[in-house]
Each structure stands twice: as structure tokens, then as C-alpha cells.
Amino acid sequence: MDEPHQPDPHDDEEYQPSSLARRVPIPKLFESVEKEGPFTECLQCGANLLDSGRQYVIEKVFRGPEAIIELAMCLNCRDESGQCMSAESAEAMQAFFDARVSFSGRIDELLLRREPAAESGAIDDWVDRCMFSGQPRSEMREYQVVALCSGQEIIRDFFPIMISGEVMKELAEVLSEQTKGWMDDFIETNFGMPPEFCEPPEFRPVLI
Ligand SMILES: [Zn+2]
Known part of the structure; x- marks a missing residue:
């Protein structure tokens, strides 16, 4: 059976949640610090x-x-920003995900095998470990979380995800110089990060 492709936030179609998806309230982890x-x-x-x-x-x-x-x-904006990514980088990022995470496997693991935890509104099982490496968040200095939302809720399905700083570093390595330059510009424009931001030097945020 063909493995379904990872949900792609850059796709201009709305994401179609699986039949097991559940909408849960957005927890503090995904609230804005700036807006409190x-x-x-x-x-x-x-x-x-x-x-x-x-x-x-x-x-x-x-x-x-x-x-x-x-x-x-x-x-919409996500899709437009995705077009700033080189085709080569978009493919490389997709291949990185496809090679290392099973879309249906993750959903089975989280939504079927962990009942009744999945029945609650909690997202801990989704974000407590790196989706790629399994490393616990409590042991990490840097990490990234990504959620797909609608209105005041998270669509809890394949997302939300958590990625360790270590894996973000690996992911950055598959991107083209052009894409990395675009991401750095985007981050600097929107968040005013100075270049020294990338301390330690190997750490680089990647927009998923
Ligand atoms: Zn927008």
C-alpha cells in the first residue's frame, strides 16, 4: 500500500484531517508570549x-x-512563503520527512494505541518527544513546535509536532543556500534577530 504523503503546510489546499483527528483547545505552549x-x-x-x-x-x-x-x-501566506523556497529545497525537505516519519504510523501510534490518553484534549504525547529522534523535550536546549489550527482550536492529528534542535540542524543541512538565505532574511525581518542569534553556530531555525 502506498504511504500517504506528509501533510504539507505549503499546499494551497486546506489540510484534510484524518478521520481520527480531533479539535482540541489551543494550550499555552502554542499561545503567543508577546501577546500574552x-x-x-x-x-x-x-x-x-x-x-x-x-x-x-x-x-x-x-x-x-x-x-x-x-x-x-x-x-495562503504560508503557501506564498513556500514559493520563496527553491524547488530543490522543498523536495529535499519533503524527502527528509518521508524518509524518517510515517504519516499513518504516527497517527496510529498517537490516536489508536494510546487510548484513552488520545480521548482527552491533551497534546503531550504529540510534543513531548522529537517526532524524528524520540528524544524527550525535557532534555533539549533548543526545539521547535508546529501546530495546525482552525479558529480557537488545534487540529490534533499528524500535527502538532515537536522537532529537536539537533534534527533542525540536520534539516537545515538539506536546504539550498538560497533557501537558507531566504529563511534568515525572513527571520531577521520579522523577529529582528542579529546574525549572532545562531549561537551555537550550528543552530539554525527552519520554517517548516
Ligand atoms: Zn495571511
Whole structure:
């Protein structure tokens, strides 16, 4: 049987959740530190995210207890920003995911085998370990979390995901110089990060 492709936040179609998906309230981990509450608008176009019912992505990068990058973006803008990524990088990122994570395997593991935990609104099982390496979040200095949301809820399915700083580093290595340059510019423009931000030097946030 063909393995279904990973959900692609850069796809211009709305993500179609699996039949096992559940909408759960957005927990504090995915709230905006800057706004001291839920993300309310798209970083790029300013569209209201909470009332429109449109899907959007929340992404946060942590160093220790501090969220050093946080953003919410509607899928339209997500798609447009994805077009700034070189085709070669987009393919490489897809291949990285496809080779290392099974879409249906993750859903089976989280939604079928861990009942009744999956019955609750908790997302701990989704984000407590790196999706790729299995390393516990409590042991990490840097990590990134990504959620797909709609209105005031997370669509809990394949997402939310957590990726360790170690794996983010590996992921950055498959991207083209052009894409890395674009991501660095994007981060600097939106978050005002100085180049020294990448301390230790091998750490580089990747927009998923
Ligand atoms: Zn937008």
C-alpha cells in the first residue's frame, strides 16, 4: 500500500484531517508570549485567525524556556512563503520527512494505541518527544513546535509536532543556500534577530 504523503503546510489546499483527528483547545505552549494569549492574526497579511474559521499554522522555536521565534500564518501566506523556497529545497525537505516519519504510523501510534490518553484534549504525547529522534523535550536546549489550527482550536492529528534542535540542524543541512538565505532574511525581518542569534553556530531555525 502506498504511504500517504506528509501533510504539507505549503499546499494551497486546506489540510484534510484524518478521520481520527480531533479539535482540541489551543494550550499555552502554542499561545503567543508577546501577546500574552492566543495568536489573533496572520503575521504576513494580518487576517483575523480566530473568527475566520480558516486554517493556519503556529510555529514556535524555543531556546531553553524562552520562545525566541513565534509566528502564526494563514495557509495562503504560508503557501506564498513556500514559493520563496527553491524547488530543490522543498523536495529535499519533503524527502527528509518521508524518509524518517510515517504519516499513518504516527497517527496510529498517537490516536489508536494510546487510548484513552488520545480521548482527552491533551497534546503531550504529540510534543513531548522529537517526532524524528524520540528524544524527550525535557532534555533539549533548543526545539521547535508546529501546530495546525482552525479558529480557537488545534487540529490534533499528524500535527502538532515537536522537532529537536539537533534534527533542525540536520534539516537545515538539506536546504539550498538560497533557501537558507531566504529563511534568515525572513527571520531577521520579522523577529529582528542579529546574525549572532545562531549561537551555537550550528543552530539554525527552519520554517517548516
Ligand atoms: Zn495571511
